[in-house]
Amino acid sequence: MEKNTIQLRNGPRMPLIGLGTYKIQGNEVILETLKTALESGYRSIDTAAVYRNECDIGTSLKLVLPQLDLTREDIFITSKLAPKDQGQGKCREACLKSLSNLQTDYLDLYLIHWPGVQGIKPDDPRNCQLRLQSWQDLEHLHKEGKIRAIGVSNFEERHLHELLCHCEVKPDVLQIEHHPHLVQSQLLRFCTENSIHFQAYSSLGTSSENNQLLRDAEVVRIADYLGKSPAQVLLRWAIQQGIGVLPKSTNQEHIKENIDIFGFCINDKDMEALNNLSRGSHYCWDPHHIT
Numbered sequence: 001m002e003k004n005t006i007q008l009r010n011g012p013r014m015p016l017i018g019l020g021t022y023k024i025q026g027n028e029v030i031l032e033t034l035k036t037a038l039e040s041g042y043r044s045i046d047t048a049a050v051y052r053n054e055c056d057i058g059t060s061l062k063l064v065l066p067q068l069d070l071t072r073e074d075i076f077i078t079s080k081l082a083p084k085d086q087g088q089g090k091c092r093e094a095c096l097k098s099l100s101n102l103q104t105d106y107l108d109l110y111l112i113h114w115p116g117v118q119g120i121k122p123d124d125p126r127n128c129q130l131r132l133q134s135w136q137d138l139e140h141l142h143k144e145g146k147i148r149a150i151g152v153s154n155f156e157e158r159h160l161h162e163l164l165c166h167c168e169v170k171p172d173v174l175q176i177e178h179h180p181h182l183v184q185s186q187l188l189r190f191c192t193e194n195s196i197h198f199q200a201y202s203s204l205g206t207s208s209e210n211n212q213l214l215r216d217a218e219v220v221r222i223a224d225y226l227g228k229s230p231a232q233v234l235l236r237w238a239i240q241q242g243i244g245v246l247p248k249s250t251n252q253e254h255i256k257e258n259i260d261i262f263g264f265c266i267n268d269k270d271m272e273a274l275n276n277l278s279r280g281s282h283y284c285w286d287p288h289h290i291t
């Protein structure tokens with residue numbers, strides 16, 4: 001049977017697929033979404049302080065887990081440090097706040113959400129100082145068992161290099177935008193060489209109305225050929241390379257469809273065709289334009 005989890009260097013095993021929760025708001029919606037996801041086999045949930053849904057996720061999990069005969073240990077929760085909370089002490093406080101919001105004693109994975117710090121220009125050296133201070137807080141929280149694994153998001157190679165030169169505990173995960181329209185080959189290679197698990201976000205091209213990825217003619221052609229949906233092809237393309245995915249959905253059919261990606265294969269020729277679609281399109285966050 002195909003492996004659907006990976007072992008993190010300094011932490012637990014992590015499911016290759018997790019439920020994305022950006023823009024999932026409201027008690028009822030979160031409750032129903034989490035219930036459907038857990039019933040369909042999802043065991044990983046990705047949130048962040050800036051998504052402002054940690055409290056509702058925490059409350060929903062308290063209700064839904066026992067209903068499904070699951071415990072906290074059966075699931076993997078990721079949250080992220082907001083840019084306004086970077087720096088020594090502030091990072092620790094923010095992480096403890098996320099733990100309390102999510103009503104849990106530990107997080108499976110905690111990420112620095114962006115390399116930059118709110119209110120500071122990207123090339124200001126204070127950014128570097130503050131993110132390294134944040135990392136030290138994370139190392140302490142990791143040692144205390146409050147965070148099982150630590151990582152980063154939206155870091156470029158230079159940020160990862162800087163971190164690797166200064167850290168005691170190496171980052172376990174890089175979470176970054178990655179899909180056939182934005183194949184991050186160089187960054188992926190760097191992560192593989194440094195045993196950092198590469199986790200893709202916005203694999204389906206984000207929640208934008210003008211979604212070009214799900215409608216890409218080549219993606220649709222491969223989906224038709226395999227008898228799968230374009231979303232399944234995009235997710236399969238990633239996990240077939242050992243890359244984690246975090247599809248967001250509140251639609252019951254989509255939630256089920258998105259995790260049904262372990263029983264088929266994309267052939268080498270079509271994997272290459274998907275890789276060749278890369279055109280540097282950032283649909284979520286462009287590190288070169290926004291801080």
Ligand SMILES: NC(=O)C1=CN([C@@H]2O[C@H](COP(=O)(O)OP(=O)(O)OC[C@H]3O[C@@H](n4cnc5c(N)ncnc54)[C@H](OP(=O)(O)O)[C@@H]3O)[C@@H](O)[C@H]2O)C=CC1
Pocket residue numbers: 019020021022023046047113153154175176200201202203204205206207208214229231232246247248249250251253254255257258284285
């Ligand atoms: N670290 C970071 O900086 C970032 C992290 N993330 C994480 O990654 C997650 C996913 O990325 P995100 O940008 O939200 O968006 P995705 O790329 O996952 O796309 C979500 C959109 O796709 C639709 N969709 C989902 N499944 C299907 C399907 N099977 N068929 C057709 N449409 C579908 C959803 O609609 P519907 O709900 O109707 O199904 C929604 O409109 C986030 O939720 C977040 O957890 C995202 C961005 C940045």
Ligand SMILES: O=C1CO[C@H](CO)[C@@H](O)[C@@H]1O
Pocket residue numbers: 022048284285
């Ligand atoms: O996690 C995130 C969700 O999407 C946001 C806006 O598109 C991003 O900025 C952020 O990184």
